[in-house]
Amino acid sequence: MKQPGKVYLIGAGPGDPELLTLRALRMLKEADAVVYDRLVSPEVLALAPSRAEKIPVGKSPNHHPVPQQVINEILCDLALEGLTVARLKGGDPLVFGRGSEEALHLSSFGIPVEYAAGITAAQGVASATGVPLTHRGLASGVRFVTGHRQANGTLDLDWKGLACEDTTLVVYMGVSSIGLIAMRLVAEGLSNGTPVLAIANATTPGEKRVLSNLGRVVLDVRDAGLKSPVLFVIGKVVTLSAEWPSNAVNRLLTKAGGEAAGRLVHA
Structure with missing residues (x-):
């Protein structure tokens, strides 16, 4: 059975790429796939490896094209393929970011999760x-x-x-x-x-x-x-x-x- 990959829950900060932490940048550079929210700025997203698959899952008021449960499944499926997944969230993943919800889902499948705090x-x-x-x-x-x-x-x-x-x-x-x-x-x-x-x-x-x-x-x-x-x-x-x-x-x-x-x- 293939070893599962891992998911990095990364705080992308409020938009300015200079506000990323060194930990967040290092994790982003390691990613095979990047699952990102609407509020992640293009400048931050541009720091991801060009080889990495980019998957938008953003929500806007009264418009949720990718429900949270589907996001959970996307993260799980990618990690179970053995990939290193960067889950990019605007601000901090643990401040109104549903990071803990995603971590609980991933952990139930034995998928390792690590956090990078973001500037909220x-x-x-x-x-x-x-x-x-x-x-x-x-x-x-x-x-x-x-x-x-x-x-x-x-x-x-x-x-x-x-x-x-x-x-x-x-x-x-x-x-x-x-x-x-x-x-x-x-x-x-x-x-x-x-x-x-x-x-x-x-x-x-x-x-x-x-x-x-x-x-x-x-x-x-x-x-x-x-x-x-x-x-x-x-x-x-x-x-x-x-x-x-x-x-x-x-x-x-x-x-x-x-x-x-x-x-x-x-x-």
Whole structure:
């Protein structure tokens, strides 16, 4: 019986190939086949060996041409052929990446799995914009949540716990639900003037940023034409952006309503 190959679950980072780890690059170079998501940038994919088979399995909102179970089977079939498989995932495979689901399936067939940690989108946004995720006196912690549920299910987050003005909230995959998110956070006590950074295609040449607040973010994101993937950073740390109006900081933290800040767009 042929010895099974192995699967590398690789975090491809938020897009900039310079943000790949050395471990991720080494694993990618060893691959006989590369199974990659939609959010893996062309620049990262270009680092794979030219001889390696490239298999796209990407999903987009409300469009999943390759269901997760089929992805599991593809990875399994390739490895059982004795191949070394690079499973490339945007960001980190263990942060909203279903890496553990795939690892469990592969392990049930005796297929070895190794991980390469990736820079998750929130970290990429922080380094690209200079907006920290924590900062003494502004945010003593950070929480990552997803703004999307499987099969468009109800977004049943811990709204009360998330509405903490001393914590930075990072929302992944939330462009279609940011209106609901903003409304629920305000209902639980956050000010309409709470600063928000929305950023599309972070760390890539197509990056686009919008600085706003909870009272205006839906309108500002719509007017700026931001499309998925969009990540939202919500909290006082956003005022540390070099693009934030310095004279608006105190007003944003004390006044409610859309007038607390105008929209700033940086592409």
